[in-house]
Amino acid sequence: MKQNVADYSFEYKKRKQKVLQHAMILVITVFLCLTLFLNFVLFAVYTNSSSMETDLSKDGVSLVCPFLRNPSRGQVVYISPMDEEKLPFYKSAVNLVINFFALQKYKPFGSSTRMTGKHSIRRVVALPGDSYYMKDYVLYVKPAGQNFYLTEFELASKPYNIRIYSVPVEWDGMGCAGSLPETTLGSNEYFVLADNRIEGIDSRVYGGIKSDRIKGRIIWQIFPFNKMKLF
Template identity: 65%
Template structure:
């Protein structure tokens, strides 16, 4: 039986439409999977400040696990913005798409002032119930129930570096203080510090944080490749 041109054209268009729909479903499925993975399992963060140098460099990319929200002393965490303003589900979806295609260097929503409008990466140095004081930019901690103060480095399970340098005399009174009197943390209070103790904004400026502000634990730095490391 001879097939006319109209029948052939119809079948061809139908097959093309099916292929197009399969392609759309595939790309949507991949995008949804990536979005769920990045938001719920493991997501990357582009570091756009020098507050955690030298261990985490400016311009680097780190991976964060949102499942790990109960940090130990010395661990690095990803914190929500200080002003408490959230981002809607729709904007988070747009942020995920834009950050993915911009290699995690740009998100259109959720950024405002430098101090309060950005999420940040900081190191947890004292836990609920701990007593602490700071001398010459080094934190001394007496864990809850313990009799003696130890340096932050002695209590950390992994070694880390901090950045301290001399500042001009005319800077006296500016920036973060290197001295803090003895204080005891209450329930669900964490004291966090930037590794760059001179320039970084941390609990010395905005006070202790609660666990609700911890969005996840920083597991590793993957870029630049020469400075890749685990935390």
């Protein structure tokens, strides 16, 4: 029995339509899974400054775990911009996916060239309710409910290094202040510092940060390979 040309054309169109539907479902599923993964499991970030040297290399790549958002003293976190633009869900999702492949170097929506409009990596040195002061670029912290000040290094969960070098006297107070008066953090504030205390912009400039600005904790520097390190 001969097959009618019209029947063949109809069957071909049906099969083609079904393939396209399956492809669309696959793309949407992969997109949703990737978005969930980037929101709750792991994503990579690129370090484009020397503000966290020596622990985090300039031009290095590190992994951030976004569900670790309650850091201890001394841990390194990924922080959202101070003036971050609130975006619709679909734009945020597209940013997440593109950021994943671009190692957080590019996002199509809500990007900014201002220093305060960029994500940053900083070390948490004081927790909500702590009191602190700074002397010679070292932070002294009195944990909430305690009576004595200790250095940031004595309270840190893991040892770390900071970078300090001589600068002209007139530089002090211009984003690299080496001294701060005694202050107490609010119930939802964290004090963060750059390890490079001369070049980094941090809580010495913009004060304590709210917990919702902490987008995850750095857990592993994966590049350069000769400086791979767990945090």
